[in-house]
Amino acid sequence: MIIMVTRIALIGFGVVGQGFTKILLEQKESLKTQHGFEYEVVAISDTMKGSVYDENGLDLNKLLEIVEETGEINSYPGGIKGWDSLKTINETNSDLIVEVAWTDLTTGEPAISHVKAAINCNKHCVMTNKGPIALAVNELEALAKDKGVQIRYEGTVMSGTPALNLAMLTLAGSGIYKIQGIINGTTNYILSEMEKGLGYDEALKQAQDLGYAEADPTADVGGYDALGKIVILANVVLGANLKKDDPPCEGITKITLDDVNSALEEGFRWKLIASAELHDDGSVEASVAPKKVPLSHPLANVMGPTNSLTFSTKYVDDVTIIGPGAGKEATGFSVLIDVLDIHRLTSYK
Numbered sequence: 001m002i003i004m005v006t007r008i009a010l011i012g013f014g015v016v017g018q019g020f021t022k023i024l025l026e027q028k029e030s031l032k033t034q035h036g037f038e039y040e041v042v043a044i045s046d047t048m049k050g051s052v053y054d055e056n057g058l059d060l061n062k063l064l065e066i067v068e069e070t071g072e073i074n075s076y077p078g079g080i081k082g083w084d085s086l087k088t089i090n091e092t093n094s095d096l097i098v099e100v101a102w103t104d105l106t107t108g109e110p111a112i113s114h115v116k117a118a119i120n121c122n123k124h125c126v127m128t129n130k131g132p133i134a135l136a137v138n139e140l141e142a143l144a145k146d147k148g149v150q151i152r153y154e155g156t157v158m159s160g161t162p163a164l165n166l167a168m169l170t171l172a173g174s175g176i177y178k179i180q181g182i183i184n185g186t187t188n189y190i191l192s193e194m195e196k197g198l199g200y201d202e203a204l205k206q207a208q209d210l211g212y213a214e215a216d217p218t219a220d221v222g223g224y225d226a227l228g229k230i231v232i233l234a235n236v237v238l239g240a241n242l243k244k245d246d247p248p249c250e251g252i253t254k255i256t257l258d259d260v261n262s263a264l265e266e267g268f269r270w271k272l273i274a275s276a277e278l279h280d281d282g283s284v285e286a287s288v289a290p291k292k293v294p295l296s297h298p299l300a301n302v303m304g305p306t307n308s309l310t311f312s313t314k315y316v317d318d319v320t321i322i323g324p325g326a327g328k329e330a331t332g333f334s335v336l337i338d339v340l341d342i343h344r345l346t347s348y349k
């Protein structure tokens with residue numbers, strides 16, 4: 001058996017890029033012995049932290065050490081420095097691009113250009129960026145099919161909790177007709193804290209102090225982050241062709257402490273619920289809105305920043321997963337899920 005070495009280039013070396021690198025290092029031996037997967041990371045390109053390329057592979061321990069000490073990678077000894085993301089995608093000897101940079105959710109850029117560049121030069125691409133998938137999944141999948149390469153994006157929904165793989169692989173053929181759940185950890189944390197007596201502003205401030213919410217929390221509390229994810233689920237799992245702004249979307253900004261308390265007295269809990277349903281005529285309806293969920297329902301008991309999704313199916317009824325929706329290692333792991341999946345599909349021809 002000939003084992004191919006996968007040559008990886010990382011675009012972006014922030015939280016997720018470093019989390020994935022750490023897991024690659026820690027799992028190196030078991031990836032080889034259990035999964036026949038051998039790799040070299042040949043390039044990393046990041047706007048502010050710098051970039052480095054060595055066709056024979058980079059020393060990942062050294063890179064993690066340097067970025068921790070200096071906040072950048074320019075002092076890495078050796079390698080070619082200074083290549084931007086597109087040059088790194090196009091001109092390195094990589095055969096798999098990991099796109100873990102930033103996206104403007106209105107245009108999907110620069111991530112859409114990165115993914116298209118990877119596909120156009122016949123490289124597989126794994127991403128955790130929601131932008132390209134929420135805005136252009138059908139176009140990107142068609143382009144990848146045309147070029148005979150794979151794109152994967154498990155981390156775009158629930159990070160390393162395998163929502164997309166569960167739906168697309170394990171539950172394939174189960175007749176999934178409805179998906180609903182809690183897919184934004186920040187808002188679930190805020191609602192959970194309000195139940196302990198904090199007002200909305202206080203709970204939001206606490207979420208920001210803990211790093212769950214951005215300084216500008218609009219994407220989370222306005223429901224737009226959950227909207228991007230439910231559009232991905234609707235389009236990928238239910239075969240819809242929704243645009244990002246098609247479904248109605250309402251966040252949690254109008255929920256007061258009184259609302260939280262009175263719901264509890266009635267035996268309910270407010271949750272920000274994202275849902276998508278496939279109708280008999282083939283249309284798919286999706287929405288994001290705060291809903292009062294009965295305390296007996298599994299989603300009512302998902303607290304703090306944890307996420308959960310229920311897939312309603314024809315043959316196995318409801319299947320629910322609960323797990324993290326963000327985090328350095330959890331999202332870094334989502335990249336590994338996809339890299340291994342591509343390895344399984346492509347390496348033993």
Ligand SMILES: NC(=O)c1ccc[n+]([C@@H]2O[C@H](COP(=O)([O-])OP(=O)(O)OC[C@H]3O[C@@H](n4cnc5c(N)ncnc54)[C@H](OP(=O)(O)O)[C@@H]3O)[C@@H](O)[C@H]2O)c1
Binds near residue numbers: 011047048129
């Ligand atoms: N963190 C999570 O838990 C999580 C979960 C699910 C999905 N995601 C998604 O995964 C992606 C990465 O997240 P993250 O948390 O790792 O973000 P991050 O810590 O901000 O890292 C992103 C990195 O990409 C770099 N970058 C931005 N534009 C670039 C470009 N054009 N070319 C090369 N590098 C570029 C940034 O550079 P500088 O900052 O140095 O300029 C930064 O170092 C995001 O799209 C995010 O939405 C994250």
